Amino acid sequence: MMPDMTQHGKAEVEEWKPVSNTPVILFDRVSKTYGRINALGGVSLGISGGVTGILGMNGAGKSTLFKLMMGKVKPSSGAIRLFGTDPWKNSAPYSRVGFVPEHEKLYDWMTAFDFITTFARLHGMTREEASKEATRVLSFVSLDDVMHKKIGQFSKGMRQRVKIAHALVNDPELIILDEPLQGCDPLARTTIMNVIKQLGAMGRTVLVSSHILHEIERITEQIVILHRGRVLALGNSHAIREMLDQHPHKIVIDCENPRELSKDFVDLDEVTGISFSNPNKLLIETKHLGEIHKKLPEIIVQSNQLVTGIDNPDDDLQSILMYLTGGSL
Amino acid sequence: MSTKMDTIWSKLDRKSTAIAEFTMRQYRTRISTWVVLGAATVAIFLMLLFYIEAMNTEIEAIDNDGDGLINEDDIDWDNLQDGVNYVGEDDDGDCENLDTTSQRDGNNNKNECDVLIIVDTLNGTTYIYPDANVDEDPDEDKYGKEAGHRAFILGIGKFGIVYLLGIFLPLFLATGLIREEMSDGTIHYMLAKPIARGEVLLYRMLGYIGLTWPYILGLCGLMCLITGFTGPGDGIFRWSDIGVWMTIAWAAMLVSLVYGTIFCAFGIIWKNGVILAILFAAWELGMAFVAILSGGDSPIRYFSVIGWGMIIVDSGVAICWPDNWQLIQSGLWGGGQGTENFLGEPEYVPLPGAEPLDVFSGSPNLGTSSWLSLIISTLVLVFQGIMSWFVGQSIFKGKEVD
Numbered sequence: 197m198m199p200d201m202t203q204h205g206k207a208e209v210e211e212w213k214p215v216s217n218t219p220v221i222l223f224d225r226v227s228k229t230y231g232r233i234n235a236l237g238g239v240s241l242g243i244s245g246g247v248t249g250i251l252g253m254n255g256a257g258k259s260t261l262f263k264l265m266m267g268k269v270k271p272s273s274g275a276i277r278l279f280g281t282d283p284w285k286n287s288a289p290y291s292r293v294g295f296v297p298e299h300e301k302l303y304d305w306m307t308a309f310d311f312i313t314t315f316a317r318l319h320g321m322t323r324e325e326a327s328k329e330a331t332r333v334l335s336f337v338s339l340d341d342v343m344h345k346k347i348g349q350f351s352k353g354m355r356q357r358v359k360i361a362h363a364l365v366n367d368p369e370l371i372i373l374d375e376p377l378q379g380c381d382p383l384a385r386t387t388i389m390n391v392i393k394q395l396g397a398m399g400r401t402v403l404v405s406s407h408i409l410h411e412i413e414r415i416t417e418q419i420v421i422l423h424r425g426r427v428l429a430l431g432n433s434h435a436i437r438e439m440l441d442q443h444p445h446k447i448v449i450d451c452e453n454p455r456e457l458s459k460d461f462v463d464l465d466e467v468t469g470i471s472f473s474n475p476n477k478l479l480i481e482t483k484h485l486g487e488i489h490k491k492l493p494e495i496i497v498q499s500n501q502l503v504t505g506i507d508n509p510d511d512d513l514q515s516i517l518m519y520l521t522g523g524s525l
Numbered sequence: 526m527s528t529k530m531d532t533i534w535s536k537l538d539r540k541s542t543a544i545a546e547f548t549m550r551q552y553r554t555r556i557s558t559w560v561v562l563g564a565a566t567v568a569i570f571l572m573l574l575f576y577i578e579a580m581n582t583e584i585e586a587i588d589n590d591g592d593g594l595i596n597e598d599d600i601d602w603d604n605l606q607d608g609v610n611y612v613g614e615d616d617d618g619d620c621e622n623l624d625t626t627s628q629r630d631g632n633n634n635k636n637e638c639d640v641l642i643i644v645d646t647l648n649g650t651t652y653i654y655p656d657a658n659v660d661e662d663p664d665e666d667k668y669g670k671e672a673g674h675r676a677f678i679l680g681i682g683k684f685g686i687v688y689l690l691g692i693f694l695p696l697f698l699a700t701g702l703i704r705e706e707m708s709d710g711t712i713h714y715m716l717a718k719p720i721a722r723g724e725v726l727l728y729r730m731l732g733y734i735g736l737t738w739p740y741i742l743g744l745c746g747l748m749c750l751i752t753g754f755t756g757p758g759d760g761i762f763r764w765s766d767i768g769v770w771m772t773i774a775w776a777a778m779l780v781s782l783v784y785g786t787i788f789c790a791f792g793i794i795w796k797n798g799v800i801l802a803i804l805f806a807a808w809e810l811g812m813a814f815v816a817i818l819s820g821g822d823s824p825i826r827y828f829s830v831i832g833w834g835m836i837i838v839d840s841g842v843a844i845c846w847p848d849n850w851q852l853i854q855s856g857l858w859g860g861g862q863g864t865e866n867f868l869g870e871p872e873y874v875p876l877p878g879a880e881p882l883d884v885f886s887g888s889p890n891l892g893t894s895s896w897l898s899l900i901i902s903t904l905v906l907v908f909q910g911i912m913s914w915f916v917g918q919s920i921f922k923g924k925e926v927d
Contacts, residue, residue, distance in 0.1 A: 263926075263927070266713075266716075266717055267716075268713065268716060268925065268926045268927070269925040269926070269927065270923075270925060287716075287718075287719050287720060287721050287722075288719055289719075290717055290718055290719040290720075291718075291719035293717070294717075295713070295717035297710065297713040297714070297717070299709075299710030299711070299713060300710075301709045301710050301711050302711070303551070303711065305550075305551075305554040306550075314543055314546075314547045315543075315714055315715070315718060317539050317540065317542075317543035318540050318543055318544070318715070318718035318719070318720050319718060319719060320539050320540060320719075321539065322539060362714060363717070
């Protein structure tokens, strides 16, 4: 081994600086396998700024993608850069990242305030700075009135907000939320969605994963669709919505006399097919779901029939995946 | 007050105090912590009850020389020097009354009616060559209490505190330090912060010793007080025991730190890391027996953690009770009463307490002074701790956290 002629030694650690002129997140042909299971196969992505929704069914590789970004797991091949740094080898970029894991377990014995201050101190803050920061982020997620209560007493939506608040200390530039809306009541859902929108408006890069399209649609302009570990589509939510609308959809109407009701739909241009799956059900096929839904109330009122239910049997995501994969899920 | 505390705290590394403090609070909320500490305390204090009972029971005196009088010719060799000593007093005069010089000077050292003692402190041995009928009827009660007291301290100290506490505290309190967080998924909160995994391990260990070290110190301090006042001796309190208790506490602290780091690493390697920890504990139990029963003669104890812990205690004994080997040897000699075996070698009847004290005493046997042995064994344990941390953190670094 050569002696260190400069005599600087290894002790002198320079402050970590992000590499400029590079996307916040860069995936270059990244694959990840667990044994024989291929969780992610050759994903290339570059994300900077704005709110991006990662959409995919359970097991599509959303969590694996996030774990790779956060350096929790090592890629089997390919390269990942977080602010230009390999997250598996260096924890320094985490100072600019807030991560909300999907795991529900929290430290139930701590108060929300204690939890946030403790983890804020891992950013190198003093106690005072950490308390100030905790108060700020907890009021940002509207938990300021219960912040001195134990997390164990919180509802699922409140716990989800505590996790988000914990990720927001140190004002990160990138916020990663793994299924933040899962299991939340409608009120918490709205609050969390507003928080995410607000973060996007503040110029932060936000990544949100979900398996429900209309949730993602309400908060993001960019969508990445992940299926079986591959990026299936990447684009603007309007484009995806349009694509979805072009694709045949089914509407099921429960009514007294489906044959009678069907007459009102036959004349519509948007309707491509009508069938009767059982004596009380009318099945309408359309490529313009939105248009039909606009006309539906009027038709029903005019028909004077008792309609007990209207349903879209295709899950949005499933149908979009069917369309994109050409029918093989 | 609070501002002063704040300045002290802020001078320390903020991340380390955050995690260490968090770890200690986490321990506090767990019932298992209190069960482990409570059970250990109860077990140790139960042993203490037997000790107190023994100290308050008089040991029956025996007329060792068969002259109808008891305890009239006690062993009298305080303050022996390293090397050759001429001691012993013919209290009852039955040596002086012997007919010839050759009878009065059986050990041929040209002094009549004495005991020639050669002390070898370094190797912890003492050779006794007595003239006939000198120191032949020792005081069993006085000797038994002293030897029993020391045997209790060393027995409970070496086996109960250094080994059992040293292994059980980390088994229950350190094995899950990282593993439990990994299986709960809560490790994600810690690892999502700008902190290296090696640091997380180090600061978690800091929190662990923040709980266990004060506990060990408190327990040993309490034991020292109780045995110091109850134990035999001329003064109210046995001051010389303090140093021995301090080395017992020190050994237990270092040993529990090394075991803790190793067990925590086992927990990182495998979700059933506690199995590896128990296997390791079994090896260490064997080594504890080797170290205790060999009295410091077996080099295999160097390949263990507990062996070095025992050397710390043995060094403490050598420093604080320099007469320990003489006490053992004189007790085993027991005034020279006994029989001969078939080879014609004398088999003495030991005084009460001499054999247990002999079992639990050991020699540091590092071929150097007691103080240096204490320092060397401390350094070895610290080195073992650092190495365990180093290996543990490199395993942790390469571990994928799901």
